[in-house]
Amino acid sequence: xxxxxxxxxxxxxxxxxxxxxxxxxxxxxxxxxxxxxxxxxxxxxxxxxxxxxxxxxxxxxxxxxxxxxxxxxxxxxxxxxxxxxxxxxxxxxxxxxxxxxxxxxxxxxxxxxxxxxxxxxxxxxxxxxxxxxxxxxxxxxxxxxxxxxxxxxxxxxxxxxxxxxxxxxxxxxxxxxxxxxxxxxxxxxxxxxxxxxxxxxxxxxxxxxxxxxxxxxxxxxxxxxxxxxxxxxxxxxxxxxxxxxxxxxxxxxxxxxxxxxxxxx
Amino acid sequence: xxxxxxxxxxxxxxxxxxxxxxxxxxxxxxxxxxxxxxxxxxxxxxxxxxxxxxxxxxxxxxxxxxxxxxxxxxxxxxxxxxxxxxxxxxxxxxxxxxxxxxxxxxxxxxxxxxxxxxxxxxxxxxxxxxxxxxxxxxxxxxxxxxxxxxxxxxxxxxxxxxxxxxxxxxxxxxxxxxxxxxxxxxxxxxxxxxxxxxxxxxxxxxxxxxxxxxxxxxxxxxxxxxxxxxxxxxxxxxxxxxxxxxxxxxxxxxxxxxxxxxxxxxxxxxxxxxxxxxxxxxxxxxxx
Amino acid sequence: xxxxxxxxxxxxxxxxxxxxxxxxxxxxxxxxxxxxxxxxxxxxxxxxxxxxxxxxxxxxxxxxxxxxxxxxxxxxxxxxxxxxxxxxxxxxxxxxxxxxxxxxxxxxxxxxxxxxxxxxxxxxxxxxxxxxxxxxxxxxxxxxxxxxxxxxxxxxxxxxxxxxxxxxxxxxxxxxxxxxxxxxxxxxxxxxxxxxxxxxxxxxxxxxxxxxxxxxxxxxxxxxxxxxxxxxxxxxxxxxxxxxxxxxxxxxxxxxxxxxxxxxxxxxxxxxxxxxxxxxxxxxxxxxxxxxxxxxxxxxxxxxxxxxxxxxxxxxxxxxxxxxxxxxxxxxxxxxxxxxxxxxxxxxxxxxxxxx
Ligand SMILES: Nc1ncnc2c1ncn2[C@@H]1O[C@H](COP(=O)(O)OP(=O)(O)O)[C@@H](O)[C@H]1O
Ligand SMILES: Nc1ncnc2c1ncn2[C@@H]1O[C@H](COP(=O)(O)OP(=O)(O)O)[C@@H](O)[C@H]1O
Ligand SMILES: [Mg+2]
Ligand SMILES: [Mg+2]
Numbered sequence: 001x002x003x004x005x006x007x008x009x010x011x012x013x014x015x016x017x018x019x020x021x022x023x024x025x026x027x028x029x030x031x032x033x034x035x036x037x038x039x040x041x042x043x044x045x046x047x048x049x050x051x052x053x054x055x056x057x058x059x060x061x062x063x064x065x066x067x068x069x070x071x072x073x074x075x076x077x078x079x080x081x082x083x084x085x086x087x088x089x090x091x092x093x094x095x096x097x098x099x100x101x102x103x104x105x106x107x108x109x110x111x112x113x114x115x116x117x118x119x120x121x122x123x124x125x126x127x128x129x130x131x132x133x134x135x136x137x138x139x140x141x142x143x144x145x146x147x148x149x150x151x152x153x154x155x156x157x158x159x160x161x162x163x164x165x166x167x168x169x170x171x172x173x174x175x176x177x178x179x180x181x182x183x184x185x186x187x188x189x190x191x192x193x194x195x196x197x198x199x200x201x202x203x204x205x206x207x208x209x210x211x212x213x214x215x216x217x218x219x220x221x222x223x224x225x226x227x228x229x230x231x232x233x234x235x236x237x238x239x240x241x242x243x244x245x246x247x248x249x250x251x252x253x254x255x256x257x258x259x260x261x262x263x264x265x
Numbered sequence: 266x267x268x269x270x271x272x273x274x275x276x277x278x279x280x281x282x283x284x285x286x287x288x289x290x291x292x293x294x295x296x297x298x299x300x301x302x303x304x305x306x307x308x309x310x311x312x313x314x315x316x317x318x319x320x321x322x323x324x325x326x327x328x329x330x331x332x333x334x335x336x337x338x339x340x341x342x343x344x345x346x347x348x349x350x351x352x353x354x355x356x357x358x359x360x361x362x363x364x365x366x367x368x369x370x371x372x373x374x375x376x377x378x379x380x381x382x383x384x385x386x387x388x389x390x391x392x393x394x395x396x397x398x399x400x401x402x403x404x405x406x407x408x409x410x411x412x413x414x415x416x417x418x419x420x421x422x423x424x425x426x427x428x429x430x431x432x433x434x435x436x437x438x439x440x441x442x443x444x445x446x447x448x449x450x451x452x453x454x455x456x457x458x459x460x461x462x463x464x465x466x467x468x469x470x471x472x473x474x475x476x477x478x479x480x481x482x483x484x485x486x487x488x489x490x491x492x493x494x495x496x497x498x499x500x501x502x503x504x505x506x507x508x509x510x511x512x513x514x515x516x517x518x519x520x521x522x523x524x525x526x527x528x529x530x531x532x533x534x535x536x537x538x539x540x541x542x543x544x545x546x547x548x549x550x551x552x553x
Numbered sequence: 554x555x556x557x558x559x560x561x562x563x564x565x566x567x568x569x570x571x572x573x574x575x576x577x578x579x580x581x582x583x584x585x586x587x588x589x590x591x592x593x594x595x596x597x598x599x600x601x602x603x604x605x606x607x608x609x610x611x612x613x614x615x616x617x618x619x620x621x622x623x624x625x626x627x628x629x630x631x632x633x634x635x636x637x638x639x640x641x642x643x644x645x646x647x648x649x650x651x652x653x654x655x656x657x658x659x660x661x662x663x664x665x666x667x668x669x670x671x672x673x674x675x676x677x678x679x680x681x682x683x684x685x686x687x688x689x690x691x692x693x694x695x696x697x698x699x700x701x702x703x704x705x706x707x708x709x710x711x712x713x714x715x716x717x718x719x720x721x722x723x724x725x726x727x728x729x730x731x732x733x734x735x736x737x738x739x740x741x742x743x744x745x746x747x748x749x750x751x752x753x754x755x756x757x758x759x760x761x762x763x764x765x766x767x768x769x770x771x772x773x774x775x776x777x778x779x780x781x782x783x784x785x786x787x788x789x790x791x792x793x794x795x796x797x798x799x800x801x802x803x804x805x806x807x808x809x810x811x812x813x814x815x816x817x818x819x820x821x822x823x824x825x826x827x828x829x830x831x832x833x834x835x836x837x838x839x840x841x842x843x844x845x846x847x848x849x850x851x852x853x854x855x856x857x858x859x860x861x862x863x864x865x866x867x868x869x870x871x872x873x874x875x876x877x878x879x880x881x882x883x884x885x886x887x888x889x890x891x892x893x894x895x896x897x898x899x900x901x902x903x904x905x906x907x908x909x
Contacts, residue, residue, distance in 0.1 A: 123807055198536050
């Protein structure tokens with residue numbers, strides 16, 4: 001008997017209309033995601049790899065309903081959320097979170113770190129007094145390897161890697177079960193990339209988190225994932241365990257990705 | 266008896282600081298390196314280590330102030346560039362030393378066609394070229410853009426990131442420089458595109474016999490391209506040498522750490538190796 | 554406040570203050586608004602205090618004489634040309650400082666009757682001359698500045714909030730909300746300002762009392778003004794909406810209105826301040842135009858536009874130059890706002906300077 005996966009995606013399509021002309025008529029559609037299906041079992045990491053424009057971000061955002069799905073279904077814990085209203089989604093938002101690629105765009109430059117992380121607590125733990133909220137934010141900052149006194153600073157005072165840690169703390173604030181990690185290490189130095197990947201793995205172990213881990217570098221995905229999806233032009237061209245993807249790649253595109261991984265030799 | 270010609274580039278004891286109010290930070294702390302004609306040097310280091318500052322200082326592109334070149338000499342073909350007056354330096358920019366940067370999107374002017382931008386570089390540095398159209402087409406062809414004549418009519422936003430970076434390389438080549446400085450040319454790109462751009466640079470190196478300085482934080486893209494490697498850490502060069510040697514047997518612990526943190530395909534580690542900066546600073550850097 | 558923000562604000566101020574025009578015109582604006590605030594106290598007489606026998610009395614300066622401030626007393630010699638000469642029998646009238654004079658309500662509710670300087674009710678000190686009813690132009694300019702200058706501030710406050718809200722909503726939600734709001738702004742912006750003002754004024758009854766007219770003018774000017782702000786805020790919201798920190802807030806289930814106020818507004822704020830400063834002159838001129846055309850503030854209340862309307866004849870232009878002073882003040886305040894706005898723009902975003 002197999003347990004129900006935390007997340008099931010079936011035949012998901014996300015199409016964007018291309019508008020042009022005076023009246024903004026839709027003249028064409030971009031098939032950003034074009035019929036993909038996969039499962040994410042609880043407590044595992046599914047890696048999603050592909051070159052830019054292949055539809056990885058759109059997939060992640062559609063799962064969180066940040067972009068509307070055109071067709072197909074997304075099921076969270078057996079419950080179809082494809083057509084859930086914003087108010088029906090609200091309790092679920094506590095359980096699924098997202099970490100973004102660009103550390104310079106993902107934090108509001110006008111807010112101190114306490115407000116950035118505290119916003120999550122304000123929405124989902126309104127019973128917390130401000131003092132308790134500060135306490136929680138301090139805990140979260142230590143959890144991601146920053147200092148509690150950092151909470152009164154502004155994003156511009158932090159390096160790319162530190163900002164990425166702040167983004168992770170914000171996602172953790174609501175105690176989610178599932179996190180979409182949308183290329184969280186692509187904008188970072190290799191040395192900082194290693195730190196963030198390790199941090200994500202430690203947090204997964206501690207809180208039993210489930211990840212959809214998006215990247216364009218197959219080496220990173222192979223390292224962190226239990227199951228790998230290779231995406232190309234809106235479709236999944238190959239799926240399997242990291243060992244299989246690395247050992248017996250079937251699709252031409254996967255072989256191409258493997259050959260692109262930077263190596264020392 | 267033969268006298269060896271001077272190296273293309275000979276940087277000696279270069280020290281650069283930045284002034285911010287009454288605080289001065291040293292970004293480049295007395296570095297020296299040489300580059301022979303036709304050779305390629307890779308400068309590898311984490312962000313903030315002073316790589317870009319070094320690169321920009323070669324033709325004095327740093328804004329002074331806040332930057333201040335405290336000491337050092339930069340000999341280019343035997344001429345000390347730091348001793349030249351500003352109007353003489355300008356003749357070196359683009360013509361002798363060309364640059365490509367990390368963000369191709371922000372290096373291209375969004376309101377001009379590709380043709381206009383390459384032609385501008387041509388007019389500035391090679392006024393003898395009569396058939397601009399043909400030369401622009403040849404350059405795009407050289408950097409591996411298919412249907413170059415049609416692509417000349419495109420605006421930057423119509424090109425993908427990888428294509429934009431190829432256009433940047435074409436613009437740099439337009440002036441036929443003796444040295445091309447590529448400052449993190451692939452950091453903003455996917456690994457697949459990164460490989461294509463690095464393959465292109467390797468071809469150009471083989472076919473044009475130019476000198477390159479490749480700046481990167483990733484040891485993974487250095488092999489097969491660089492002849493020499495200099496590893497930078499906090500404004501200093503902690504290790505330099507011939508590329509095969511440095512790659513095969515790195516001497517400095519920082520170099521080793523920087524190589525170890527790259528995830529390796531097919532070799533599943535429990536955790537990735539990270540750099541323990543505190544340890545490095547205290548022990549290794551104090552007594553190198 | 555955090556040190557970084559304080560430092561940011563401090564450098565903003567120093568960049569602003571290093572601007573030559575800011576150093577000249579910012580104090581001018583402060584002075585204008587301060588005197589508007591203290592107008593009834595600084596004015597020797599009430600704005601309606603008339604003395605018909607002294608109509609078009611020329612400006613006269615007080616002098617220190619016999620241990621007291623005194624002002625020369627003039628008498629009318631020619632009714633037709635309004636010529637005055639010194640009253641030889643009784644040439645001096647005393648001026649008293651901090652004395653009781655005509656009563657007023659400071660800020661509209663604090664009863665008071667002290668003036669910085671005044672004379673007995675039968676005498677007059679006309680610092681800047683008298684108008685056709687023998688009212689003190691200096692006093693009327695002060696009272697008038699309360700109307701003319703406050704309309705700009707109140708108007709801009711209303712339109713800025715309205716523009717930020719509607720622009721934020723249009724940009725954040727997009728879709729039909731956006732289309733609808735933008736079509737409305739296009740209609741508003743396509744009609745030339747003055748005609749629109751006049752058309753809107755026609756909607757309201759012509760004979761309202763001054764308090765109501767004041768409100769009507771604010772409503773009209775704000776109704777026209779919000780569209781420009783809204784369009785720019787909408788553009789900025791449209792691009793901010795794509796930024797990941799907005800997505801992060803949406804992923805938390807944040808209320809859209811809070812996303813607009815907390816995440817979008819602070820990021821457009823510096824633009825809004827600059828644009829607001831540069832738009833105040835429009836309101837000052839709008840009020841002046843309406844009052845000049847007799848559709849705004851009505852006698853005996855005063856405003857700069859209305860005072861200028863009373864200086865329309867050739868005879869006034871030739872003989873009674875002091876009646877043109879309200880025009881000078883209108884120009885001065887409009888100019889000051891423009892220069893201060895420019896300095897502010899350069900301080901907030903040095904890059905905008907190039908784009909001009
Ligand atoms: N909001 C949008 N409107 C129109 N097209 C979009 C939008 N978002 C993404 N796309 C298009 O969808 C495709 C997939 O994009 P994306 O999911 O961001 O790819 P990836 O994350 O793999 O780089 C691209 O061609 C992109 O241009
Ligand atoms: N314009 C500048 N003003 C002040 N400091 C600067 C400036 N540019 C660079 N620096 C300093 O110089 C150091 C080296 O920067 P850089 O050469 O850009 O690093 P890299 O290219 O190796 O990432 C940084 O620590 C930074 O603080
Ligand atoms: Mg993406
Ligand atoms: Mg750099």
